[in-house]
Amino acid sequence: MIALPAPYLLFLGDATEADYAKTAFGLRDWARDLCVGEFACADATVTTGLPRLTPCEAYARGARSLVIGVANVGGVLKQNWIPSLLAALEAGLDLVSGMHGRLNESRELKATAERLGRRLIDIRQPPPGIPVGTGRKRSGKRLLTVGTDCALGKKYTALALTAAFRRRSINADFRASGQTGIIIAGSGLPMDAVVSDFEAGAAEILSPDAPADHWDVIEGQGSLFHPAYAAVSLGLLHGSQPDVIVLCHEPGRTHLLGYPDFPTPSLAEAIALNLKLGALTNPAIRCGGLSFNTQALSVAEAQAVMDGASQILGLPVADPMRGGEAFERLVDACLDS
Amino acid sequence: MIALPAPYLLFLGDATEADYAKTAFGLRDWARDLCVGEFACADATVTTGLPRLTPCEAYARGARSLVIGVANVGGVLKQNWIPSLLAALEAGLDLVSGMHGRLNESRELKATAERLGRRLIDIRQPPPGIPVGTGRKRSGKRLLTVGTDCALGKKYTALALTAAFRRRSINADFRASGQTGIIIAGSGLPMDAVVSDFEAGAAEILSPDAPADHWDVIEGQGSLFHPAYAAVSLGLLHGSQPDVIVLCHEPGRTHLLGYPDFPTPSLAEAIALNLKLGALTNPAIRCGGLSFNTQALSVAEAQAVMDGASQILGLPVADPMRGGEAFERLVDACLDS
Numbered sequence: 001m002i003a004l005p006a007p008y009l010l011f012l013g014d015a016t017e018a019d020y021a022k023t024a025f026g027l028r029d030w031a032r033d034l035c036v037g038e039f040a041c042a043d044a045t046v047t048t049g050l051p052r053l054t055p056c057e058a059y060a061r062g063a064r065s066l067v068i069g070v071a072n073v074g075g076v077l078k079q080n081w082i083p084s085l086l087a088a089l090e091a092g093l094d095l096v097s098g099m100h101g102r103l104n105e106s107r108e109l110k111a112t113a114e115r116l117g118r119r120l121i122d123i124r125q126p127p128p129g130i131p132v133g134t135g136r137k138r139s140g141k142r143l144l145t146v147g148t149d150c151a152l153g154k155k156y157t158a159l160a161l162t163a164a165f166r167r168r169s170i171n172a173d174f175r176a177s178g179q180t181g182i183i184i185a186g187s188g189l190p191m192d193a194v195v196s197d198f199e200a201g202a203a204e205i206l207s208p209d210a211p212a213d214h215w216d217v218i219e220g221q222g223s224l225f226h227p228a229y230a231a232v233s234l235g236l237l238h239g240s241q242p243d244v245i246v247l248c249h250e251p252g253r254t255h256l257l258g259y260p261d262f263p264t265p266s267l268a269e270a271i272a273l274n275l276k277l278g279a280l281t282n283p284a285i286r287c288g289g290l291s292f293n294t295q296a297l298s299v300a301e302a303q304a305v306m307d308g309a310s311q312i313l314g315l316p317v318a319d320p321m322r323g324g325e326a327f328e329r330l331v332d333a334c335l336d337s
Numbered sequence: 338m339i340a341l342p343a344p345y346l347l348f349l350g351d352a353t354e355a356d357y358a359k360t361a362f363g364l365r366d367w368a369r370d371l372c373v374g375e376f377a378c379a380d381a382t383v384t385t386g387l388p389r390l391t392p393c394e395a396y397a398r399g400a401r402s403l404v405i406g407v408a409n410v411g412g413v414l415k416q417n418w419i420p421s422l423l424a425a426l427e428a429g430l431d432l433v434s435g436m437h438g439r440l441n442e443s444r445e446l447k448a449t450a451e452r453l454g455r456r457l458i459d460i461r462q463p464p465p466g467i468p469v470g471t472g473r474k475r476s477g478k479r480l481l482t483v484g485t486d487c488a489l490g491k492k493y494t495a496l497a498l499t500a501a502f503r504r505r506s507i508n509a510d511f512r513a514s515g516q517t518g519i520i521i522a523g524s525g526l527p528m529d530a531v532v533s534d535f536e537a538g539a540a541e542i543l544s545p546d547a548p549a550d551h552w553d554v555i556e557g558q559g560s561l562f563h564p565a566y567a568a569v570s571l572g573l574l575h576g577s578q579p580d581v582i583v584l585c586h587e588p589g590r591t592h593l594l595g596y597p598d599f600p601t602p603s604l605a606e607a608i609a610l611n612l613k614l615g616a617l618t619n620p621a622i623r624c625g626g627l628s629f630n631t632q633a634l635s636v637a638e639a640q641a642v643m644d645g646a647s648q649i650l651g652l653p654v655a656d657p658m659r660g661g662e663a664f665e666r667l668v669d670a671c672l673d674s
Binding site: 100136191196200 | 530536599614618
């Protein structure tokens with residue numbers, strides 16, 4: 001299991017699009033106590049709003065690791081980040097990364113870390129010995145957040161639902177399936193880094209047998225409609241054998257992020273396909289409702305778009321970041337069995 | 338790219354079920370010139386019908402490597418195989434394995450191979466640098482064999498269709514996606530060993546841009562209806578962007594191999610789901626017909642079951658191992674555009 005040196009300095013690389021800095025935003029929103037500030041290359045334009053600190057300033061304020069809070073297509077460690085990362089090591093910080101391209105594969109980082117006695121922690125490395133899926137029904141209840149695309153709130157929704165379940169005195173655990181979730185939760189499995197043959201098996205391990213009234217709220221990945229990542233989504237869906245799915249969507253996103261030739265599916269289509277494929281390992285699967293990411297909309301616009309979708313689909317629709325009665329109705333519907 | 342020392346001695350381990358020795362049978366049927374014989378543990382009951390030879394006898398007849406021709410659930414190298422594998426190294430043979438459990442992870446094998454100057458070749462190791470999928474439409478034509486389950490003829494069907502296309506003077510390549518196929522073809526990508534995030538990207542590399550009249554005939558993997566392996570099947574389907582699928586099935590197989598709680602899907606359902614999901618990356622996808630594995634049936638039984646399915650589904654159905662007019666009709670339908 002993973003144990004990270006806290007608190008963190010968040011590294012934003014050279015990001016100019018907020019969508020690629022979702023790790024940093026997730027940490028700011030869900031583990032703010034652990035974040036002393038942010039640090040970025042000169043050409044970055046994205047900010048989390050946390051104090052901008054040099055690695056030395058961050059160390060002086062207590063930071064013990066620099067967390068790479070930015071992703072890019074393919075998860076490659078960019079060469080122009082290396083000077084910043086070396087500076088962090090020199091300042092006394094360990095490095096934490098959830099990218100596919102491993103810190104330990106950079107000779108420069110490895111040599112400097114060894115010289116200074118610093119650690120390079122790659123949290124995207126799955127543990128050894130993951131078995132193949134069995135399809136066996138496990139005890140306890142499970143909710144999986146699924147999506148019309150990547151990067152639109154599946155992790156946020158799972159975290160918010162876990163917190164809401166707990167407020168109602170329900171025994172619930174957030175199950176992290178991606179790097180940010182794992183940093184926030186301190187445990188989990190990096191599902192997109194698991195070898196395909198073991199994808200469903202990894203998902204089975206992520207939410208093990210539990211008491212009958214216990215809920216695992218599982219962070220979804222990707223989308224069944226994504227030309228690159230649908231395999232991850234399907235393995236996670238099959239292995240999670242969810243009783244309830246919540247479909248996550250960003251109103252106004254007409255095409256998949258970075259894939260202009262691929263329109264986002266309709267909500268009805270996305271619900272139907274997830275239920276159809278999920279029924280293989282849990283014939284009782286149902287949709288609890290929808291979670292909309294309405295950060296780009298005004299309160300009135302968000303309300304209108306959520307009410308409209310709710311009426312058309314006959315399901316509760318809420319934005320967990322806005323909360324309110326709509327969100328409580330979504331929680332009700334998820335728990336209603 | 339892979340270059341294996343030929344000819345081969347086929348190792349059957351302690352297999353007592355022919356379904357688990359599909360690598361050996363595939364080599365016997367499709368690369369018989371390369372196989373000098375077979376070798377097995379004392380308690381094995383499966384045979385390929387090739388001469389049973391000791392490693393020393395095989396070496397004397399020209400063999401230069403022992404190929405592990407048997408698989409098991411999870412692809413683990415079994416401890417009771419080690420003495421046989423050590424004997425092969427001592428006899429002068431290199432070892433070739435397509436299992437998940439790597440030859441290079443066995444200390445005993447590694448030490449002995451190093452001492453003797455022998456090679457341990459793990460062909461299930463994907464090459465580095467596989468990109469994420471793009472969803473971009475590539476030039477040339479593609480056929481993918483898909484299945485109602487594992488181990489029922491997807492590789493055989495792809496090999497037979499490639500041979501049939503070539504007999505008609507069509508420029509066609511067999512694209513291997515599994516260990517046996519890679520040994521037969523001498524190249525390919527072990528799709529089930531690819532990290533999930535790159536599964537569709539790997540499939541894109543496997544059948545690159547080609548002339549407009551060229552056919553890639555791609556070996557399918559697993560089944561969309563398999564609780565452990567559907568992720569592999571979906572990534573391969575999306576990345577292959579096939580123009581034509583051929584559904585492979587074994588009549589009489591009522592449940593997935595090794596998964597008694599999972600019934601095999603109906604043929605109509607399996608065709609529909611593959612077409613629905615495949616349409617994401619190729620909206621023009623169509624089903625060319627079905628390939629039945631009728632090895633357990635008499636000629637009359639096979640004919641009856643294939644004719645019946647063909648009438649119900651309105652598609653050609655053939656057993657490539659039996660060939661004949663039915664198979665030529667399947668080839669016609671695949672090429673008809």
